[in-house]
Amino acid sequence: MQNVNFSIPSDEVMAAGHLGCAGCGAALAMRLALKALGRRTILVVPACCWSVIDGPAPYSAAGVPLMHTPFASAAAAASGVRAALDFKGDTETTVCAWAGDGGTFDIGIQALSAAAERNENILYICYDNEAYMNTGVQRSSATPLGAWTTTTPRAHLKDRPKKDLAQIMVAHEVPYVATATVAYPDDLVAKLQRAAQIRGTRFVHLLAPCPPGWKIPSEDAMKVARLAVATRVFPLVEVEPGRPWRLTVVPPEADLEEYLRAQGRFRALLDDPAALARVRAAIGERWQRITRLAHD
Secondary structure (H helix, E strand, C coil), rough: ECCCCCCEEEEECCCCCCCCCCCCCCHHHHHHHHHHHHCEEEECCCHHHHHHHHHCCCCCCCCCCEEECCCCCHHHHHHHHEEEEEHHCCCCEEEEEEEEHHHHHHHCCCHHHHHHHHHHEEEEEEEEECCCCCCCCCCCCCCCCCCCCCCEEEHHHCCCCCCCCCHHHCCCCCEEEEEEECHHHHHHHHHHHHHHCCCCCCEEECCCCCCHHHHHCCHHHHHHHHHHHHHHHCCEECCCCCCEEEEECCCCCCCCHHHHHHHHHHHHCCHHHHHHHHHHHHHHHHHHHHHHHHCC
């Protein structure tokens, strides 16, 4: 059950010399996204890691026009850019809001919800590294249950489950919702190319590992991201109105503890059997819900 095209475009839109950390999932995510979307793309980026990764003005690693916006306003600003292009008669350029989990799950969700309710003709990509990484690894509502951050230290690990933003966006009845990860680039590129052909609000939730925040070696970023899919922590799905959810990549199931042990942020969780059981149950319940939706 895999959506594969094995034809990732060769054009390197993103330039070398960005300021991402070694092994940065967000940097690779942008590289792949721009390969999929092409040069007729305008990026709208709120405060996030990519505000820094792109480089100091007047330099930019993106390779396409990039508009920096305040933290809460990515979807609103993208809607404005889309309106300006439509006024000029430009219906070909893709307007892409590109925001982290803090600017999407938390601070920017009001603008995203409003844009989705209006069905604005924008592509919104949330590159999710599961915390406020740019400001020092603070908890967001995308931080997993049982994870360490500087605001959920060992004695007070994250005690709430990760917000299910894909389900929230599906509830808005937008034309396209998908999850993706840099660890499956063929699946990611295929989904973005599909989204680019659809009019209306399209939302892609993109898992992008952060080696410093996840406490993993930089060379293990792709391995850990693949384990997120194999352990059912981050299922890869595609959702369009009136159709069952579609699981696009389902690798052989891996043991959850292998995924958790690979990351220092879960060290304390592994020492707490009751908390670990709660995490395992939550993942199992969500997987069962998604598989039911995929067969309805």
